[in-house]
Amino acid sequence: MAKYIFHPNDIKELNDQYDVAIIGSGATGLISAIQAAELGLKPVVLEKMDKLGGNSTRASSGMNAAETSVQLQHHVVDSFQDFYNDTYIGGGKQNNVDLLKYFTEHAALTVDWLAQHDIKLDDLTITGAMNTKRTHRPSSQAPIGAYLVTSFLQIIEKMGIEVYNNVDVEKIDKNDADISGVEVKDVDGNAHSIKSGAVILATGGFGANKQLIGQYRDDLTHYRTTNQEGATGDGLKLATDVGAALVDMDKIQVHPTVQQDNDHAFLIGEAIRGEGAILVNTKGERFVNELDTRQKVTDAINQQDTKHAYLILDEEVVNHAQAVKFYDSMGMVIHGDTIEELAGKIGADEKTLADTIAKWNQAVESGKDDLGRTTGMSRQLTHPDYMAIHIAPAVHYTMGGIKINHFTQVLDDNDDVINGLFAAGETSGGLHGNNRIGGNSIAETVVFGRQAGQQVFKYLNK
Numbered sequence: 001m002a003k004y005i006f007h008p009n010d011i012k013e014l015n016d017q018y019d020v021a022i023i024g025s026g027a028t029g030l031i032s033a034i035q036a037a038e039l040g041l042k043p044v045v046l047e048k049m050d051k052l053g054g055n056s057t058r059a060s061s062g063m064n065a066a067e068t069s070v071q072l073q074h075h076v077v078d079s080f081q082d083f084y085n086d087t088y089i090g091g092g093k094q095n096n097v098d099l100l101k102y103f104t105e106h107a108a109l110t111v112d113w114l115a116q117h118d119i120k121l122d123d124l125t126i127t128g129a130m131n132t133k134r135t136h137r138p139s140s141q142a143p144i145g146a147y148l149v150t151s152f153l154q155i156i157e158k159m160g161i162e163v164y165n166n167v168d169v170e171k172i173d174k175n176d177a178d179i180s181g182v183e184v185k186d187v188d189g190n191a192h193s194i195k196s197g198a199v200i201l202a203t204g205g206f207g208a209n210k211q212l213i214g215q216y217r218d219d220l221t222h223y224r225t226t227n228q229e230g231a232t233g234d235g236l237k238l239a240t241d242v243g244a245a246l247v248d249m250d251k252i253q254v255h256p257t258v259q260q261d262n263d264h265a266f267l268i269g270e271a272i273r274g275e276g277a278i279l280v281n282t283k284g285e286r287f288v289n290e291l292d293t294r295q296k297v298t299d300a301i302n303q304q305d306t307k308h309a310y311l312i313l314d315e316e317v318v319n320h321a322q323a324v325k326f327y328d329s330m331g332m333v334i335h336g337d338t339i340e341e342l343a344g345k346i347g348a349d350e351k352t353l354a355d356t357i358a359k360w361n362q363a364v365e366s367g368k369d370d371l372g373r374t375t376g377m378s379r380q381l382t383h384p385d386y387m388a389i390h391i392a393p394a395v396h397y398t399m400g401g402i403k404i405n406h407f408t409q410v411l412d413d414n415d416d417v418i419n420g421l422f423a424a425g426e427t428s429g430g431l432h433g434n435n436r437i438g439g440n441s442i443a444e445t446v447v448f449g450r451q452a453g454q455q456v457f458k459y460l461n462k
Contacts, residue, residue, distance in 0.1 A: 006052065006153040008165040011186045014194075015162075018044040020456045021182045021196040023169045023235060026054030027145070027445035028425030028452070029202035030152035034117075035453025037159050041460065043453075044194070045156075045163040046184060049230040052153065052165060054204045055426070056445060058226065059145030060269030060323050061127055062137035063446065064439035065107035074124050076133050080105050083134060087440060090129035090293050091399075091433020094251075099431040102406040103440075103447050110446040111136055119151045125320075126274040126375050127438030128291040135271065135439040141322035143269070144442055167192075169234075172199055172242050172421070179242070179420030198420045198456045201410070202449070205398035205426035206233025207252075213395065216250040224260050225395040226267040235427040239402045242421065245413045247429040248400035253436050255396030256297040257311060257389075259332045265394050266332060268311060270294075270438035274376040275320040277313040278360055279391075282306050284348030286356055289373040295435045298393045308392035310334075310346050312357065316383040327389060334388040342386045357381050397436050401429035408452040422456060424448035 020036055022029045025047035033043040047054075066083035083104040088095055111121055121136035121144075137144050156163060166187035173181045173193075181195040206212045207227035214221045225231075236246060257268040257279075273279075273290045279297070281287050281304045288300035301309050318324045327333050336342025343353040361380040363369040369377065402423040403411045410421040425445045432440065 004150055004154060006157060008052065009162045011164060011167070013162065014164060014192055016193060017195045018042050019196060019460060020198045020200060021046060021194055022200045022202055023182070023238070024054060024202035024204060024427070025052040025163060025165070026202060026204055026425060027056035027148055027152065027442065028449040029200070030149065030156060031446055031449030032200050032202060032424065032453040033161050034152060034155055034159065035450045036456055037161050039453065039457040041457055043161060045161065046167050046169055046182070047163070047165045048168045048234065050166055052163065053149040055227055055231055056145045056442070057149050058228065058267060059442050060143040060267065061271040061274070062125055062135035062144050062439050063111070063121060063442040064130070064134050064437070065111045065136055065443060066104060066134050068108045068111050068136065070111060070122050070124065070136055071134065074133065076124065078132050078134055082132060083107070086130050087437055088433070090437045091435050094433035096430035098406045103431060103444065106447050107443045110443070110450060113450065114446065117151070117155060119148065125271045126291070127270040128273070128297065129293045129437050130439070131375065135274070137271070141320070143323055143326070148442065169238060172238050174242055177419055179418065197460045198422065200452045200456060201235040201239060201402060201421070201423040201427050202425050203235030203427045204231045205401065206236065207231050207395050207398055209233050213252060217252050220252055220254065220395055223254060223393065223395045224258070224265045226255060226258055226265050227395070235423065236402060239410060239421070239423065243412045243418055244410045244421070245403040246401065247403045249429070251399035251434045252395060253294055253397040253399060254298045254393045256294055256301055256393050257391040258394035258396070259327065259389055259391055260394060261390060266327065266330065267396065268327065268389055268391055269323055272311060272313060272317065272321045272324060276317045276376055276379045276381065277311045278381070279309050280312055280348065280353065280356055281309050282347060284343055284353030284356055286360065286371060289369070289371045291373055291375050293435050294438070301393055308390065311389040311391055312381065313387050314381045314383045315385060316379050317381070318387070324387070332389055334390070336386045337384055339386055342388055346388050346390070397441065398426060399429060399432040399434065399436055401427050403430065404428045407455045408448055409455065420459065422452045424452040
């Protein structure tokens with residue numbers, strides 16, 4: 001099947017008036033555009049990069065939701081409350097509880113909404129700090145981000161929604177107290193003024209902006225990042241320039257499993273651990289509950305002398321985590337016909353690694369793990385060939401951002417609404433507390449992307 005290619009609009013087609021200007025073409029921006037258009041509005045999507053999709057295209061594990069029909073089909077009984085509790089505890093109990101309540105109670109509806117658009121997430125896996133299988137993904141096990149972004153672009157093309165790339169939004173305009181449009185500059189330096197009754201900020205986080213990270217967490221500036229180069233926090237300045245408040249800016253997540261031996265840092269998705277992979281140090285020993293929070297797993301890796309580790313998996317894990325095949329095609333997977341051969345290739349002691357895997361297999365059989373792991377224990381590592389992926393921590397996600405309420409309305413320092421300004425996705429702050437759980441970022445884009453589109457419709461028709 002030919003790869004789908006979306007062609008953005010030519011800048012000559014840009015009008016000077018739309019109902020809503022959406023800044024950013026990641027999952028949040030695309031979903032909000034689709035939802036707004038379904039409600040009869042005329043949106044425009046503005047993207048500064050040449051490539052569409054933002055960081056969303058790099059998401060791999062899945063989308064969390066509770067009380068879904070998919071879960072019941074897999075004999076998983078879940079609840080909104082359990083989803084809330086896992087996310088609240090995983091976020092250090094520092095989450096904005098209003099955002100969290102809305103999020104956990106509406107994710108299931110978005111799975112249904114996606115299915116109505118023939119985007120079916122009918123398989124399940126589990127991520128760190130979750131106690132139930134609620135990470136939804138396509139049965140093909142295709143990486144969730146690219147799968148969704150491609151699907152959204154196909155819908156956008158059919159709906160005739162305008163999408164422009166290589167355009168910088170330089171300013172949000174206000175008419176007295178209300179948002180009235182945006183000022184943009186195209187790739188040739190030409191200025192364009194767009195009038196719109198509302199603006200949705202969907203510009204993503206600032207994980208690729210070391211200078212901004214350094215203002216809040218100078219202890220993290222030495223890390224590489226999993227983010228695409230456009231994730232520089234532009235939306236934060238656009239918002240604060242019109243009076244928006246920021247929250248949780250020092251809450252920046254380091255992802256524990258990133259392959260970064262070459263120029264590009266590749267996030268190795270949590271679903272691989274969820275499907276049975278383990279982590280070992282250079283001696284070949286396990287040292288952490290691999291499905292603890294990202295923060296705790298990162299801390300455990302950093303406590304190792306080398307500050308790096310290896311994911312260990314086998315052919316059966318790959319059968320349930322197809323992303324490994326992509327990593328393998330990029331030369332990131334080390335193979336061994338036997339455990340001993342694999343140990344030699346990663347510089348670990350053969351007997352130590354063999355003993356570690358034997359002990360893990362016993363833990364899977366008994367359901368009792370010395371390191372406290374209770375999930376992702378459905379299969380033993382007994383199927384050659386055996387594989388390893390070299391990993392180390394890297395900056396991955398910024399939990400802080402623009403202050404919003406659960407209607408996605410942007411707030412100022414007094415918690416007053418800035419009329420006509422909305423924000424959703426990673427550019428907003430507060431939902432995740434001090435640690436985001438895997439599978440919650442994609443869920444956030446869909447839940448609050450839809451909410452933004454709905455609330456803009458409500459605002460413009462009040």
